[in-house]
Amino acid sequence: MAPGSRIDAALAGRVTQLARDLYPERAELRFHPQCFLSSGHFAGDDAARATAFLDFANDPSLDAVWIARGGYGAARIVPQVLENLAPAAMGKTYLGYSDAGSLLAALYGRGAPAATHGPMPADMLRPGGETAVARGLAFLVEREADTLEPSVTGTTLTAAFNLTILSHLLGTPWQPDLARHVIMIEDVSEHLYRVDRALCQITSNPGIRKAAGLRIGRISDIPPNDPPFGQTPEQIFRHWCAVSGIPFLGSADIGHDIDNKIVPFGVMS
Amino acid sequence: MAPGSRIDAALAGRVTQLARDLYPERAELRFHPQCFLSSGHFAGDDAARATAFLDFANDPSLDAVWIARGGYGAARIVPQVLENLAPAAMGKTYLGYSDAGSLLAALYGRGAPAATHGPMPADMLRPGGETAVARGLAFLVEREADTLEPSVTGTTLTAAFNLTILSHLLGTPWQPDLARHVIMIEDVSEHLYRVDRALCQITSNPGIRKAAGLRIGRISDIPPNDPPFGQTPEQIFRHWCAVSGIPFLGSADIGHDIDNKIVPFGVMS
Numbered sequence: 033m034a035p036g037s038r039i040d041a042a043l044a045g046r047v048t049q050l051a052r053d054l055y056p057e058r059a060e061l062r063f064h065p066q067c068f069l070s071s072g073h074f075a076g077d078d079a080a081r082a083t084a085f086l087d088f089a090n091d092p093s094l095d096a097v098w099i100a101r102g103g104y105g106a107a108r109i110v111p112q113v114l115e116n117l118a119p120a121a122m123g124k125t126y127l128g129y130s131d132a133g134s135l136l137a138a139l140y141g142r143g144a145p146a147a148t149h150g151p152m153p154a155d156m157l158r159p160g161g162e163t164a165v166a167r168g169l170a171f172l173v174e175r176e177a178d179t180l181e182p183s184v185t186g187t188t189l190t191a192a193f194n195l196t197i198l199s200h201l202l203g204t205p206w207q208p209d210l211a212r213h214v215i216m217i218e219d220v221s222e223h224l225y226r227v228d229r230a231l232c233q234i235t236s237n238p239g240i241r242k243a244a245g246l247r248i249g250r251i252s253d254i255p256p257n258d259p260p261f262g263q264t265p266e267q268i269f270r271h272w273c274a275v276s277g278i279p280f281l282g283s284a285d286i287g288h289d290i291d292n293k294i295v296p297f298g299v300m301s
Numbered sequence: 302m303a304p305g306s307r308i309d310a311a312l313a314g315r316v317t318q319l320a321r322d323l324y325p326e327r328a329e330l331r332f333h334p335q336c337f338l339s340s341g342h343f344a345g346d347d348a349a350r351a352t353a354f355l356d357f358a359n360d361p362s363l364d365a366v367w368i369a370r371g372g373y374g375a376a377r378i379v380p381q382v383l384e385n386l387a388p389a390a391m392g393k394t395y396l397g398y399s400d401a402g403s404l405l406a407a408l409y410g411r412g413a414p415a416a417t418h419g420p421m422p423a424d425m426l427r428p429g430g431e432t433a434v435a436r437g438l439a440f441l442v443e444r445e446a447d448t449l450e451p452s453v454t455g456t457t458l459t460a461a462f463n464l465t466i467l468s469h470l471l472g473t474p475w476q477p478d479l480a481r482h483v484i485m486i487e488d489v490s491e492h493l494y495r496v497d498r499a500l501c502q503i504t505s506n507p508g509i510r511k512a513a514g515l516r517i518g519r520i521s522d523i524p525p526n527d528p529p530f531g532q533t534p535e536q537i538f539r540h541w542c543a544v545s546g547i548p549f550l551g552s553a554d555i556g557h558d559i560d561n562k563i564v565p566f567g568v569m570s
Binding site for chain 2: 070071072073103104107108111199200201202203204205206207224225228229230232233236237238239257259260261262263
C-alpha cells in the first residue's frame with residue numbers, strides 16, 4: 033500500500049513480474065487498489081490510505097506490508113493506524129524508507145518487532161532500480177544476510193531515517209525511544225543549511241542524546257547553498273555529534289538510491 | 302547584531318539614516334561589527350555571533366537588541382546565549398522574526414519579558430522596505446499602538462513564528478511553553494506539502510495543543526507542488542486545527558513582507 037504518493041499500475045506490474053521471476057511460487061505480491069488512487073498530493077485521502085494500511089497490517093494471511101512509495105503522507109495516517117492495529121499487525125514485517133519512516137517509527141514505538149528501513153517498489157523507477165527492488169524482496173522472502181547494512185550485527189539496536197522525517201517526528205507523540213540505538217540518517221534534495229538546521233534540532237533532543245551513536249548515510253542531490261555553506265555533510269554530522277556528545281560512528285550504506293541497504297528498527301527479527 | 306546571515310555596511314548606513322530622520326536625538330542605533338563578518342553561511346562563526354548577542358543583551362546601557370537579519374543560524378547559538386545571560390538581558394526588548402524566532406522563543410522561555418516578533422533592518426532591502434523598518438523603529442522607540450498586529454490586545458498571550466522555525470523548535474530543550482497563547486504562524490518559499498508536514502507535527506505536540514488558538518499569517522512565494530496539493534494554506538491550517546482541537550482563529554497580519562506587524566511573546570511589556 034502507499035501511505036504517501038501514488039504509484040501507477042505499470043510499476044506494480046513490473047515489480048510483480050520481478051517477484052515472480054526471482055521467487056517463483058515463493059512470493060506473492062498484492063498491490064492494494066489504494067496504491068493507484070489520487071487525492072491531491074496523496075494516493076487517496078487519509079481514510080483510504082489508513083484503511084488500506086490496516087487491511088494489510090491486520091490480515092493474518094500476509095507476512096509483510098511493503099510500502100510502495102515515499103513522497104509525503106505517512107505521518108498523516110499514524111493516529112488512525114495506531115488506534116486500529118489488530119494482533120496480527122504485530123507479527124508482520126514492515127518495509128520502506130523516506131516518508132514511510134513516520135509510520136515505521138510509530139509502529140516500532142508501539143512494539144512492532146520488524147519495522148524495517150529498506151527499498152520500496154517505487155525504486156524500480158530509478159536507473160538500475162531492479163537491484164534495489166530485488167534487495168527488498170531478498171530481505172522479505174529469505175532475510176538474506178547481504179541485504180543488510182554492513183554495520184547491522186543482529187545484536188546492536190539500530191534505526192534508519194530520512195533526516196527531514198526524523199526532525200518532523202520530534203515532539204510528536206510518535207517519536208520512538210531510540211536510547212542505545214545506532215541511528216543512521218540519510219537525505220536527498222535538501223540544502224546544507226537545512227541539513228544543519230535539522231541536525232541542530234535532532235541532536236539537542238534529550239531522547240536522541242541517549243542514542244549509541246549516529247551514522248551518516250548518503251546526503252544526495254544537494255541544491256546549491258547561497259553563500260556556500262562551508263562544511264561538507266560529514267563535517268556537519270561530526271559537528272553536531274561533538275556538540276551533543278552523541279558518538280559519530282562513520283558512514284551508513286543507505287540513501288535515496290539503488291544501493292540503499294536494509295536496516296532493522298531494533299534488532300532483526 | 303546578526304545571529305544568522307550577514308548584512309553589509311550600506312544597509313546599516315541606510316537604516317541608521319532612517320532612524321536619525323525619524324527620531325532625531327531620540328534613537329541611537331549601533332550595528333555590532335559582527336553583523337559584517339562572514340563565515341560560510343553565517344555572519345561570523347558561532348562564537349562570534351553568540352558573543353555579539355551577549356555583548357548587547359548584557360549591556361545595561363542599551364534598551365533593545367534588534368536582530369539585523371534572518372537566514373539561518375540563530376538556533377545554533379541558543380545554548381551559549383542562555384548560559385551567559387546577565388541580569389541586564391532580562392530588561393531588554395528583542396525584536397526580529399523568521400530565523401530569529403529560535404532565539405526569541407528561547408529568551409521568552411527563559412523569562413525575558415519583551416521578546417517580540419517584528420521587522421528587522423534587512424527588511425530595508427524589500428521594495429518599499431522603509432515602511433517595515435520604520436514600523437520596527439516606531440515600536441522600539443515609542444511602542445506605537447498601530448505597529449501591533451490587530452488582534453494583539455495587551456491582555457491576550459500571543460506568540461508569532463515562522464512555521465519552519467517552530468517545527469524545528471519542537472522536541473528541543475528550548476521549545477517554549479505556549480499554553481493559553483494565540484500562536485500566529487507565517488512562512489515563505491515552502492512547498493504546500495512542507496507546510497502541511499510541519500503543521501501535522503506542530504499540532505500533534507502536547508504542549509502546542511494547550512494553545513488558545515492558531516492564526517494564519519501570510520504563506521507567501523509558494524513553489525509549485527507536484528502534483529497540485531489540493532488545499533489552500535488556510536484549508537491546511539483549518540484541517541490541522543480540526544484534527545488537533547486547537548481553535549482556528551483566522552488570519553494574522555504577519556509575513557515575510559513590508560506589512561509584517563508586531564507581535565509580543567506573551568503580553569506587551
